[in-house]
Every structure is written in structure tokens, then in C-alpha cells.
Amino acid sequence: MLTVVLQQGINGIVVGSLYVLVALGLTLIYGVLVQINFAHADIVTVGAFVAYFVTHWLSGNYFAGIAAALAVGAVFGWLMNAAIFAPLRDRGNELLPLIATIGVSIMLQNAMLVLLGPIPYAFNTPYSNEVIRLGGTFLTVQNALIIIVSTITIVLLYAFMKFTFLGKALRAVSQDRETAGLMGINPNYVIMLTFVIASALAGMGGAMLGPVLVLTPFAGTSVIVKAFAIVIIGGFGNVEGTIIAGLIVGLIESYTTQFLDPGWIDIVVFALLLLTLAVRPTGLVAERREENV
Amino acid sequence: MSIVTSRRFWLVVAAIVIGLLPAIFTDSYWRTNLIVCAINVLLAIGLDFVLGYAGQLNLGQSAFYGIGAYASTLLITQVGVPFWVAFVAGVLLAGVAGVFLSVFAVRLRGHYLAIASLGFAVITYQVLLNWISLTQGPLGIYGIAPPPPFAIPGLPPIEFSNLASLFYLTAGFAFLVYLLLDQLVRSPVGETLTAIREDEVSAASLGVNGQKWKVFAFAVSSAVAGAGGCFYASFVGTLVPDAFFITESFSILAMVIVGGMGTLIGPVLGAILLTVLPELLRGIGDLRLIVYGVSVTLVVLFMPGGLVQAARLVAARVRRPAKVGRDP
Amino acid sequence: MTGAGEILLRAEGLRKSFGGVQAVRDISLDITGGTVFAVIGPNGAGKSTLLNLMSGIYQPDAGKLTFSGVDMIGMPSHRRVRHGLARTFQKIRLFKQLSVLENVLAGFHLHHQIPPWQYILHGAAFRRDRERCRDDAANLLAFVGLKPRAHVPAGSLSYGEQRMLEVARALATAPRLLMIDEPAAGLNAAEVEALLGRIVALRARGMTVVMVEHNMDLVMRIADRILVMDYGQHLFEGTPADVQAHPGVIAAYLGAEVR
């Protein structure tokens, strides 16, 4: 029994750390722009497929696959900003960009459906079948890799935000765009950069989720829905909260699968989401901010 | 006001067109599409009331649609209540679900509400899928009867087992709901909802209780979707959870956006266009949803007022010398 | 109007801070009905925050606030409007997509006389109400000089016109106390004169006006009493003559502008 709990704990952390990668991107974008990119998770799917094909073409070089997914994600991020968010920024309607990205999401999913078909792809990396045993529990090398890579990425991102000039600029813009502009930071550049970083993370997250997920063109939908839950539970724009909430959701997912039924995952996660909204509308960790009138 | 710009004139034209449609389209394929159109019109104007007027993005329409469909069907098949009682119950239940959701979310900015409602749609779908003892899960419920015959004294009873009268029923109901919402948005309620959409703080400074009105708009919008669900069930005769997946919410959203949110006629046009167009372009098959996605994105970027805005631009160009009127 | 000569609004020990910033610290004031009460002070002194506390946009951290004897603490801003408090915003918050007329019509929200069923079946009472609202709106627009602009979108008005539309919209709620936050900001000299005339006219009708303003000339000519704030604190309160004579105030704030 204890080993089952431990084993599911490990699985939960594996999935959770990937959700963190995806949700961090959403949170970063929300932080600087107060906008939601609904197509974010479709970049995850695109990343997964890019990694799949690159890994297969290069006869099993999974790291090349991850790198390619990261690059493609970055390009998508740049495109999303240039084509959707930048033109709509000054329309004064906060819902229009969200609606436009819902359109992009439908478009991407169904374009992939036409190109790749609905049958799930079996994405096996060279590391999927190597197993590390720890006591009664085990961990595939693939999953160990996921934990290591996402931890390193999250730490690097955190350090970037805290210690580099660009990271500070990013935080300055998220706090007050006008003042940041006065400080000589070009907000447009920072926003573009945020999209590129966020989407690169999503692409990379996809490359690592690919082997874990049921890889179809619609894989993104199940991910985005959880990523939204994570950013709300963690408090939109709050990096620490997102990390904690991501791990919680990962754990909920694996324990629900073990002890209830996989069909209940979304129900439990969203019950938690609604509960959070009812109790603490700005998220579990975020402080309350009053609109400046 | 000339006759072509009068609202009454166009309402009468619309009623006549509804009356003639089944006579023009006599094959069951197109009559089926007509009914689908009527249901989509209902769903779209319901969403527009909360999105276009109150400015709240409700991505839970698929859930309220599903709640209306399953609640009325289960009441009929499991409890044995008459169709119209089940209909009213389904509508009310969907409305109550809308209130439940909005009570969670009205304190939040628009984005949070959008996501909370999406989450609600996901939960509802999963419940329909997993509560097998009640809903039969993915197997679905089969053999749902059409509405019972409707007897008007002195006339032969109207049978709803035929597609033409089923179309009259759904289209007539959609027309009624349109009239009702149209009257509402032309009253001070319309002013209040638009004020909330434009600036909630400002609206509060005029005495508007934003939370209360958002709950109201949500209730109306989800009750209308629930009515759509009841008709859907009795028309298709089969219920499976996949009909109420979240992509259904996005399809309804696409109809509202493409038609023009913030007007009632826009979503009607959008619903008709996006239902009929893919049928006309059947060769492209899987491309239906791509068309939806592309059109939503392009409309938001280049013509945020949708078909209605486009029509106004054209009309203004055609009769430039004349005074440019407002609504029809 | 009731309350002329009596204390209409009373604040005691109001406090509000945002994170580390104490925007309003321990402000007490009495505002007499039928007077013009001005609040002045340097940028960031907490004037707008004080107005936001009075109108209910924020709730104070501490202190009491009563309006014509009714406790306002904890009451949301939309409820306060029912008691007769109205306001404009320093950062203009019109319904930009709506027409000038529609902006004012939205202000009648609390004053419709329509039986519920007539919201769906528009009848005689409905039409009477619509006509009355249109007439009242036309009068208000005439009062602020915007009648010819009734049908243009509010967003297309000039800055000064937008400020006047905010005033008309607030007046549509039929307030007893009108709070205006920097009404003269961005107005040209002629518009300021017109504004002055309008405030005087309102006072003559018994309206109480609370005005945050940087234009000293306007304040000195029109205010019955002036509250000077600095760093969220009460620096001085008195008549325009008192304020101009007070050395501390001149040093802290007026110096440059009076000379």
C-alpha cells in the first residue's frame, strides 16, 4: 500500500512538473499582458509532434527532438504575439484576444487532425523502457529525465526573472507598463520576449509530455484545461503559486487514477478550481490587489 | 421611418420565411438542417445575451445545453413526466446551473469567468460520461420520443414526428425567444447590461449592482441553452455526451462572433451561415471546424462587429448621400 | 432639497493604505449640505483615495463615515448611489462605445418607473418612462453644453467635453452630493469658466459638491470650505481666505501657484 502511494506520488510529480512548465508560460503572459493565450496548449501538442518526428528521423535522438520542439514553440510564440496580441492590444476589449486565440486553437487542432489523423501516436523514446528501481517503487529513465529537465528549466527561469536585467524588466512591465516605459524599457520588446519564452516552454513541455500523453491532435485540450486550473489555483501571474498548484494537480491526477477512476480527474481538479474561486478569488498564494481607479 | 427600416416589417418577413422554408426544402436532409439551424440560433442568441450585451464570456454553453437535454430526457424516460413539464424543468435546471456557476464567478474579472465556465463545461461533460447508471455514459440514450401531438380544438392534431412540424416548433420557439430578448435589450435592461460590459466600476457609480445583473444574464443565457438541449434531444432521438463536449461551446461562440456580438440579429445570421455553409461545402468534410477557427480569428482581427458590421459598411456605402440609419 | 445648512456627510478618522503606502491617514471632516467643499493637495496626497472611500470604491481600514445619518461603512458603491451619492472619475471612465445620450440614459438606472412585465411587453408606462428619460437627458446635456453632440460616440468627444459628460451622467442619478475629481483638468479657460458657472448653479439648487481640484483660481473663487491634504494627512481646513493666509499651506503647496 505504501509503495503504491509512493509510486503514484512519483508519477504525480512527473506529470505535475510538466504541467508547471506549461502553466508557467500562461502565467508569464498573464503577468505582463493580463491576457490569456488559449492556443498555448496547442503549442504543447505541436511541440510533442515535432519532437516525435524529429526523434524518429534522427533515429532516436530524443534531445534533438526536445530542442526542435523548443525552437518551434518559440517561433509560434513570436507569431501569436505578432499576429494576434499586438494588433489587438489597444482595442480596449479584454475579451477579444482571448476569443481570437480560441479561434487559433480550433484552427490548429483541426489542421493537425487533417494532417496527422485521429489515431494516437506511440511516442517511445530510447529512455521509455529503462527502469530505475528505488525500494519497491520504480521510475523510467524517461520520467527521471522529465523531472530533471523541468526542474532545471524552472530554476533557470526563476533565476532569469530574479537576477537578469531582462527578467527584471519583465517583472517591471508586469507591475506597471507605463512606469516601465519611463524607465527606458520597451514594453513591446518585453512582451514579445515573454511570448517567445512562454511558448518555448510549452513546446519543450510538449516534447516531454508526448511520451506520457495519448498523443493526438487534441492532446492540448486536456492539458490546457488543467493548465488553466493550475494558474487560477496558483493565482494568475504568480510564479511560486503556479509551481505549487502544478504539483498539486499532478498529484491529484495520479491519486485519482489510482484510487477513484481516471474519469474523475477533471471533476476533482475543477471542483478544486471552483472551490478556490469561491474562497480566494485571486488564488491560493496571491495577495489581494485593488484596482487603481 | 420608411417601411424597410421598420422593425415590425422585418419581423413579419422573418415569420413568413420561417413559414415557407419547409415548403421550399421538402427533402428530409435539408429539413433536418433547418431544425439544426433553429437550435443553433437559439444557442447563439442565448450566448450573445450574456457575451454581447453583459460582456461576460460564458464558455459553459455546451454544459447548459447538455443539462437541458439530459434533464428533460431523463425526466421523461425515468420519471415519466409529460414532455412539456420536462421541458420547463430542463430549462429551469439549466438556468439554475447558470446561476450556480455565476455566483462563483461574478466577483472575478472576465478572464476568470471564462475559465471557470470552461471548467464547469468540462465537469459536466465528465459527469455525463462517467455517471453511467444515470446517463448510460458513452453508450448513450436511445429511442427518445418526439414531443407529443399538440391538439388545437377544431383542427387536426399537430404531429411532431414529422420534420416540418418539428421545425415549426423549434423555429417558432427560437423566434419567440428572439422577440423576448429583443424587447429586453431595448428596455433599460439593455442599457444596464451594456453599461456593465463597457465599465463595471462606472456602472456601479450609477447604482448598477453588477453582480446581480451578471447573475441574471447568466441565468437567461443558460436557460435558453437548456431549451435548445430539450429540443435537440427530442429531435435527434439519441443522446451521447460527446454532443456536449466543450468544442460545442466554441462552435456557438464562433456563430456569435462571426454574426456580430452585441446585436441579436448578428448571432442569428452567424448561426445560419455556420450551419449551412459547411453543408454546402460538404466536399471539404473535416475542414468544417477549420473554417470556424479561421473565421473567428479573422473576424476578431479585421471585422470585430461581424456580419452585421460588414452589412452596415456596405449599406453606408450604397446610400452614402442618404442619412445613415441605425438598427433595422 | 433637504439638509441645506445641516451636516450631510461626516467622516471620522478615515484610514486607507495600499501595501506600504498610507494613502489616507486619519482624515475627519464634516460637509455641510448645499455647500462646495474642495479638497486640494500635491500629487499623491490621497485626494482621490478619499473620494474613493466616500463613494465606496474602497472600504477604509479604519474610521467612520455617515451620509445624512446613514452608516456607509461596508456599503458597496452601487448602494450608496441610492442614498444620493454620485461621482465622476479623475481617469475618465465613460462608456466610450456608447453615444453621449446613451451614457446619460444609463445614469437613470435607479429611477425607471416601469412595471416589470412591461420590460417585455412595452406598454404605455414604458413609453412614458422612455420619453421622460429622454427629456431629462436632453436637459442634462443642455446644462453641460453637450446637447448638439448627443448622438456621437462618447469616445469621440474632446477631453473637456468628456469631463462634462461625466458630470451629466452622475447628475442623472439625481444625487444630493456630487463628488467631482479634477473636473477642470484638461479644460481650456473658457471651459473652466463654464464649469464654474455650472457648479454655482448646482449649489444654488441646493446640491452639495465635493471637488478635488488643482486649479487654485477655480477653487478659491468657488469653494465654501477647503481641506488641504499632504501625504494622506489633514494639513489644514478652512475658508479660501483662511487657506490663503495660512503660512504652512503656502509653504507646503500653494507657494508657487499663488505668486
Ligand SMILES: Nc1ncnc2c1ncn2[C@@H]1O[C@H](COP(=O)(O)OP(=O)(O)OP(=O)(O)O)[C@@H](O)[C@H]1O
Ligand atoms: N489602488 C491602489 N493601489 C495601490 N496604491 C494606490 C492605489 N490608489 C492610490 N494609491 C496610492 O495612494 C497614494 C495616493 O493616491 P491618490 O490617487 O489618492 O492621490 P491624489 O491626491 O488623488 O493625487 P493626484 O493629484 O495625482 O490625483 C499614491 O501614492 C498612490 O500611488
Ligand SMILES: [Mg+2]
Ligand atoms: Mg487624484
